[in-house]
Structure formats: C-alpha cells, structure tokens
Amino acid sequence: MNNKLGLALSGGGLRASFFHIGVLAQMAEQGLLRSVEVISSVSGGSIIAALYYLHLKKLLESRNDREINDQDYVDLVRTIETEFIQATQKNFRMLTFADFEANWKMHREDYSRSDRIGELYDELLYRPVLEKTEKVGIHELIIRPKGEPLGFNPRKDNQGRTAKVPILILNATTLNTGRNWHFTARTMGEPCHHDELDRPIFDETDSIPIRLRRPRPGYVINITPRHKDFPLGAAVAASAGVPGLFPPMSVTGLYQEEDGDPVSVQLVDGGVHDNQGINALLYERCTHFVICDASGQMAFDPSPDTGTVGVLNRSSEILQNQVRSQTLKTLFATVGYRDKIAFMHLHQGLGKKELAWIGTDGQPVFPPRVWASKSLEQCGVHPEVQKRLAKIRTDLDAFSEVEACSLMLDGYLLSAKELERSHGLRPFLSAATPVACKWNFQCLLSEFSNPNDKYLHQLEVASLNIGKAVLLNPWLLVLTVATAGILLFMLWPTLSEWLFGSIPIMTIVAVIALFLLDWLGKRVARLKEIRKLGLDRLLRTLGKALSWYQSGKRIVVKVALPLIGTFLVQAYLKLINPLFLKSGRLGG
Numbered sequence: 001m002n003n004k005l006g007l008a009l010s011g012g013g014l015r016a017s018f019f020h021i022g023v024l025a026q027m028a029e030q031g032l033l034r035s036v037e038v039i040s041s042v043s044g045g046s047i048i049a050a051l052y053y054l055h056l057k058k059l060l061e062s063r064n065d066r067e068i069n070d071q072d073y074v075d076l077v078r079t080i081e082t083e084f085i086q087a088t089q090k091n092f093r094m095l096t097f098a099d100f101e102a103n104w105k106m107h108r109e110d111y112s113r114s115d116r117i118g119e120l121y122d123e124l125l126y127r128p129v130l131e132k133t134e135k136v137g138i139h140e141l142i143i144r145p146k147g148e149p150l151g152f153n154p155r156k157d158n159q160g161r162t163a164k165v166p167i168l169i170l171n172a173t174t175l176n177t178g179r180n181w182h183f184t185a186r187t188m189g190e191p192c193h194h195d196e197l198d199r200p201i202f203d204e205t206d207s208i209p210i211r212l213r214r215p216r217p218g219y220v221i222n223i224t225p226r227h228k229d230f231p232l233g234a235a236v237a238a239s240a241g242v243p244g245l246f247p248p249m250s251v252t253g254l255y256q257e258e259d260g261d262p263v264s265v266q267l268v269d270g271g272v273h274d275n276q277g278i279n280a281l282l283y284e285r286c287t288h289f290v291i292c293d294a295s296g297q298m299a300f301d302p303s304p305d306t307g308t309v310g311v312l313n314r315s316s317e318i319l320q321n322q323v324r325s326q327t328l329k330t331l332f333a334t335v336g337y338r339d340k341i342a343f344m345h346l347h348q349g350l351g352k353k354e355l356a357w358i359g360t361d362g363q364p365v366f367p368p369r370v371w372a373s374k375s376l377e378q379c380g381v382h383p384e385v386q387k388r389l390a391k392i393r394t395d396l397d398a399f400s401e402v403e404a405c406s407l408m409l410d411g412y413l414l415s416a417k418e419l420e421r422s423h424g425l426r427p428f429l430s431a432a433t434p435v436a437c438k439w440n441f442q443c444l445l446s447e448f449s450n451p452n453d454k455y456l457h458q459l460e461v462a463s464l465n466i467g468k469a470v471l472l473n474p475w476l477l478v479l480t481v482a483t484a485g486i487l488l489f490m491l492w493p494t495l496s497e498w499l500f501g502s503i504p505i506m507t508i509v510a511v512i513a514l515f516l517l518d519w520l521g522k523r524v525a526r527l528k529e530i531r532k533l534g535l536d537r538l539l540r541t542l543g544k545a546l547s548w549y550q551s552g553k554r555i556v557v558k559v560a561l562p563l564i565g566t567f568l569v570q571a572y573l574k575l576i577n578p579l580f581l582k583s584g585r586l587g588g
Helices: 013-029 044-062 070-088 100-107 113-130 217-222 232-239 278-283 308-335 375-379 383-390 401-421 423-428 440-449 453-461 468-472 474-500 505-526 528-532 536-583
Strands: 005-009 036-042 167-174 180-183 249-256 262-269 288-293 341-345 352-354 369-371
Touching: 005 013, 005 044, 005 278, 013 044, 013 070, 013 288, 013 401, 036 044, 036 278, 044 070, 044 113, 044 167, 044 232, 070 113, 070 401, 070 440, 100 113, 100 536, 113 232, 113 249, 167 232, 180 232, 180 278, 232 249, 232 262, 278 288, 278 308, 288 308, 288 401, 288 423, 308 341, 341 401, 375 383, 375 401, 383 401, 383 453, 401 440, 401 453, 453 468, 468 474, 468 536
Parallel strands: 005 036, 005 288, 036 167, 288 341
Antiparallel strands: 167 180, 167 262, 249 262, 352 369
C-alpha cells in the first residue's frame, strides 16, 4: 500500500480555526503541506479548511508541479493568517442578526440563521479568494492542476506529483440517521464502502435501516444541480452548526422514500458525530496522520451541578468525551505505530494529578501525586498560558489580535515538537532545509514563555462569551452599571406592578393554549395513521389551522424580535466591538 498522509482539523469554533492556522504554518515551513492527500475538517476546522483549499486551488492551477516550492505554501498560509483575522473581527455571530433584509427573510421556512451565517462565510471569506460576485459553489473546489489532463482524479493521479492535490471533506452530522455526512467537491452524502458489485458493506453494529448514500463517480451523469451547485458557505455552515445555537441546515430534493414521500435531510455540526474528523481519514485509507484537536475537552469539576439542566449538560460532556476517546483509540489501534501520528491538542503537556482519600484524622492519607510534563517548557509555552488557551471560548464572535495570535502561536509551537517526535512522518518532509520565515503571531513569544499579569488577564477574559469588552475596559463597566441602575429606577413602578400584581386567568389560559398548539404543530405532519383511517379532511383542516399559528409564531420569534434587535446589534458592532478589539491589539 502506498503511503498516504491525512490532515484532520477539529471543531471548536474560531478557537480551533486560529489554532489550525498555526499548525498549517508549521507544516508549510517543514515542507509537509505539499504531501497532504486528504483534509478532513469539522466545524471551526471546516471554516479554515475551505479557505485554505480555495487558496491552494489558485496555486495549483496557476503553476506547474515542478514550479511549486515550499515557499509558495508559506506565502499561502501567511496570506490566510492576515485575511482570516480581518474577516473574523467583523464578528460573524453578531452579523447574523445585523441585517434587516436577512432578518425579514427568517419568516421563510427555507431560510434560517444557519443559511445567513453561510452567506457571511461566502461573502467575507470565500468569494474574495476567487474574486467572485456570486456565491461560491462547492463544485468549484474541484482542482485541475496546471499541466494535468482533463478528468484529473486525486485518488489515482497524485502518485507522480510532489505538490499533491488533497481531497477535502467537510464533515456534518445527519439528524435523520445519526451518521456522518461528507461534503466534497464532487459529491455529498453518508459515506459507505461498496464491494465490486456496488453492494454496500454495512457495519454489523449499525442498526439504522436506511442510508443516505453519496453519488458515486460512475453515476456522475445523474447528479442533480442541487448536488453540484450546493453553496460552499452553506456546507461550512452545516459543518459548524452547533446544536442549540444554530438551527439544522435543511437540504431537500435529494432523497425520497419508496412511497414517494420526500426526505428532508437535516444537518448539524459534524462534532456531534466525530469532532476530530478522524473517521473520514480512515475511510479514505490514509496511512499517516496529522491530527489537530482544538475542541473543548471535559475538565474536572469538584462540585458538579446536580440540577436537572446541570446534570443533562454534564452528561452530554461525558458522552462527547467518550466519543473523542474511543475515536482516538480506534485510530491508534488501526495504525499500530504511534510515530505515524502527530497529535496536537490544547491540553497537551498539562500533566496529571491524583488525589488521595481523607483518613480518620480528617487529612488526606498522602499528598497529591502530580505527574508534570516538561513538554510545554520545551516548546516555549508556560503552563499557565496553556491552561488559559484551553479554556478560550469556542464561539464565532470577534477574536482580538492577542487571542487570535496566541492560538496560532500555540498551534505552531506544539506542532513543531510533535512533528519532530513523529518519526514516521519524515518521508513526507521536504528534502530541503525548512523555510525560515517570520510570522506575525511570533511577536508573542516572550509572553508565551514568561507571561505578565496583563497578558494572563486577557487570556482569562477570552474564556467568556459575553462581557469581555466590559472586563477589559473598567470605565465601561462603571458606565454599564450606572446605566442599568438608572433604567431600573425609571422602570421600577411598571415592573413592580407586573411582578407583584395578579395575572389574569385568561393570560394563563392563552399560554396553555399556545403550548398545546405548539405541541400539535410539531406532530401533525407525522400523523400518517389518520390518512389510513380515512380522516384526510380532519388532517387538512387541522393542518391548515396549525399552519396559520406556526406562521404567526415564526414571524414573531424569527422576524419581529430580531428586526427590533437589529438596532441594538448594529450599535454593538459600531461601539462595543471596536472597543474590545482595541483592548486586545498587539502591543496595546
């Protein structure tokens, strides 16, 4: 079997995206990027993977293989380093609520916040690379390298090239079946191995009776425009659609059941199924691996919340931690040799600790045993810096220069040590001396090894989803508290009357009625048994009444409230966001 190098870019919001840029920078310096044949990405990893791939497409299609060198890859990543910070500082999360036209479109059943953020990815990240005025379709990821014939196939035609054409896989999760969903340049759907007679090879542990298969190369003529013209931004939004924060990405018109009923594919974040993107690399039969894991990892909690919500959230964390652990164990067991795997993650080098039980005298029977690691110091990273980087928010809001460059530098330094350790990857390294270059994020090297209080405070604040600008600007905190106090004083008469007055009985009845209507509205579409009983008229009448209710609810919740909030969001983007970015400037 030929050696095949795969690169996995994990989920973890923009925290992961910036960490991955640092890893890409290190791999570019060492001449390793040009040997990558498969890139599997999830969530925040998909945001940066798609941007990298479009830049790579321009490079490979503009120069012959023999003309491409390691410096080209370094220049490519350096461009991304600058472009990505500039784009993300506009604040993707808040921009999804900042446009009146987009907020009005939310009344449509086929348009949601997931569609909107996909448009923003396209507008701010992907379209400028190809210098387009219209949406970038996922089929535009297809690369035909300069000097290669039509029909170039990376799986077969990479052998003679030094600058490989990688296959990009954007991972999402299918709510319909619970399986992994792959977006690639040529196809999308649930992956499945087939035998020589095109029969699927099912895993005996897979109990779901239906598979939403991907179109195969031999059936390209039958691929619908919906397959070929699917927007790249929408694919990335599906891969990065965190459940609860973004609604599922709906993909229709691809499948139907045997009785003709349509199948509405609902996609959520790829991290629900495999947040490290490892399974796709195994599916493509990679033999060597670079795994970049900047996902959120479960931490020790000395006093877990025992309330219903707290227990459910912690249980979800435990489940995700088990999925991560088992996926990595499968990778290590499949490869067999740890030196064929470079594995970087945000808890790397933080060491382990063991606590003893309390004895009869009320004291631990022995002091805590600590297994410290020297790897961080060897990388030039202070353990306190690494602890704070591991807690940085996994959000899609604006990241300051200090936050972004810290994450990039961390990925750069950790991967240098890990790539040096992974002897099995040496055949993929460039024969030439690594390219010497200066990255913008390297200006934080001194803070990384010897952090001051101000720098540690900025990294501590970086863990928060809200309130960062206030904590970094004390005068803003005073102003916020004073404003809140004045508003409370002015509105207290009205609030006290509402809080301590009696609630009319009709209000209670109306609330209960609305809950019942909502419950019925979610289930009426599934009442196929009513058709079997010949009660079609009842179903149509009930469906029509509920559709009016659902439309009204959708307009109030998804349109009216966001339209009113648009003014507040725009004020935040013009006033608060710049303050936050200013407080986190390099050298500021």
